[in-house]
Amino acid sequence: MSERIAVEAAAPYEVVVGSGVIGELTDVVGTDVRRVAVIHSVAVRERALGVRSVLGRDQLEVHLVEVPDGERAKSADVLEYCWRVLGESGFTRSDVVVGLGGGSTTDLAGFVAATWLRGVRFVNLPTTVLGMVDAAVGGKTGINTASGKNLVGAFHEPAAVLCDLDVLQTLPRPELRSGLAEVVKCGFIADANILELIENAGAQSVLDPTSPILAELVTKGIAVKARTVAEDLKETGGAEGGIGREALNYGHTLGHAIEREEAYGIRHGEAISVGMVFVAELAHRHDLIDADLLQRHRDVLASLSLPTTWAGAFSPLLAAMRMDKKTRGDQLRFVVLEDLGVPRILAGPEEQVLRDCFAALAGGLR
Missing domain, CATH: 1.20.1090.10 (Dehydroquinate synthase-like - alpha domain)
Structure with a gap:
């Protein structure tokens, strides 16, 4: 069973909570997409491979973009690295970014999506309680600077958030x-x-x-x-x-x-x-x-x-x-x-x- 929570913002979307809801990812990504960049933390590398398998239909390019765990991901250097991967992959406005990991990863992935070509679609797959309850929902994206946390960012709402409760069984x-x-x-x-x-x-x-x-x-x-x-x-x-x-x-x-x-x-x-x-x-x-x-x-x-x-x-x-x-x-x-x-x-x-x-x-x- 899953529960669907509507976020009635400027660009409405749903947060789907339940066991096995990762299976909805293909429908959320849509049929008019050629490339998907899955920005994921080191800790969920194996799960990223599973996401690639879920998305592995014909003619869909899935690029796994691995970033550091935790707050180390939210830096200008890591942001630039993600941009470079999108550029080298020929990412266009019709393509999709997926954020897979905890709150830091979804913050980063959202900011990558907000800033690439002035905004492309993105989907969040939070893998922690923190990510599900807070960071992945609400459209706040950003990175840290030497002056403080989340001082550089943008409001960019996801197309959907899929909170698969099964992942919590492997969470420390x-x-x-x-x-x-x-x-x-x-x-x-x-x-x-x-x-x-x-x-x-x-x-x-x-x-x-x-x-x-x-x-x-x-x-x-x-x-x-x-x-x-x-x-x-x-x-x-x-x-x-x-x-x-x-x-x-x-x-x-x-x-x-x-x-x-x-x-x-x-x-x-x-x-x-x-x-x-x-x-x-x-x-x-x-x-x-x-x-x-x-x-x-x-x-x-x-x-x-x-x-x-x-x-x-x-x-x-x-x-x-x-x-x-x-x-x-x-x-x-x-x-x-x-x-x-x-x-x-x-x-x-x-x-x-x-x-x-x-x-x-x-x-x-x-």
């Missing part, structure tokens, strides 16, 4: 756990049923890649993302002055700074987990949420063995946060909660308050 447990941080995020900003499902089911069921609980959590997380981006594709603000797509950055301002400080040696979900506890502490100190909701952040994340503290120094993180995409001029802006499922922007908090929040988070380190 730390990667599975990391991706669930984005699911938890969706619970706090939009769908409290996600939190209740995790709390009631327990970590053993949630972290079982064959569990219907995990399948339900992934589907619910995707549904939150789909609704949010349909309302506010380009992050310009939601209906009636609401926060819109910026809500999806809950925990990401500090989280991205930690990733950069760790030279991307920490998993994205782990950094975002710490970032969510930080902004919960920030909201509590501004009397927006109560102590129970603050503690619920720690409890839900800790139940999945996700980190809720970080022992590094704060000053480098503060400098990195000033490069965050939500910053306006010199004013830092954070996505916080004013109640469960009610996100808002907190602009310009005092630096000492930020340091105090971090001290509480990091056990007294500044």
Whole structure:
């Protein structure tokens, strides 16, 4: 069985979630295509060969473009390499890019598609929980620079996203756990049923890649993302002055700074987990949420063995946060909660308050 989630954006498409949905790839690619470039990470090399077999009909050229694992793929050098392969292969506007891998790979593949010939079609085949719930859906594409994460990119919606849950059975447990941080995020900003499902089911069921609980959590997380981006594709603000797509950055301002400080040696979900506890502490100190909701952040994340503290120094993180995409001029802006499922922007908090929040988070380190 599969579930189809419509993303009603400017160019509507479907996210298909279920077992064996990779079989739909040929139909999604279409019949008027001559070349397909499958941009894939090293970790899914064998799966890329399987994708080539699925697409292996007569007269269709399938080019496998292997890129580094993780955030190392999101660089200008790797982007240029992908462009070179497309150029040497004679890639035209009627051809298709497929992104196969985790969130970093789909970010890169989408940006390759957005920039080649000013935009060609692409399809995402995410192979991680993080990729399925977050990166592969919504049309945000991009690469990193020395100044920060995702500072260069474009909005370019996929033609389809196929989330084949079978691939999660081969996913390392730390990667599975990391991706669930984005699911938890969706619970706090939009769908409290996600939190209740995790709390009631327990970590053993949630972290079982064959569990219907995990399948339900992934589907619910995707549904939150789909609704949010349909309302506010380009992050310009939601209906009636609401926060819109910026809500999806809950925990990401500090989280991205930690990733950069760790030279991307920490998993994205782990950094975002710490970032969510930080902004919960920030909201509590501004009397927006109560102590129970603050503690619920720690409890839900800790139940999945996700980190809720970080022992590094704060000053480098503060400098990195000033490069965050939500910053306006010199004013830092954070996505916080004013109640469960009610996100808002907190602009310009005092630096000492930020340091105090971090001290509480990091056990007294500044």
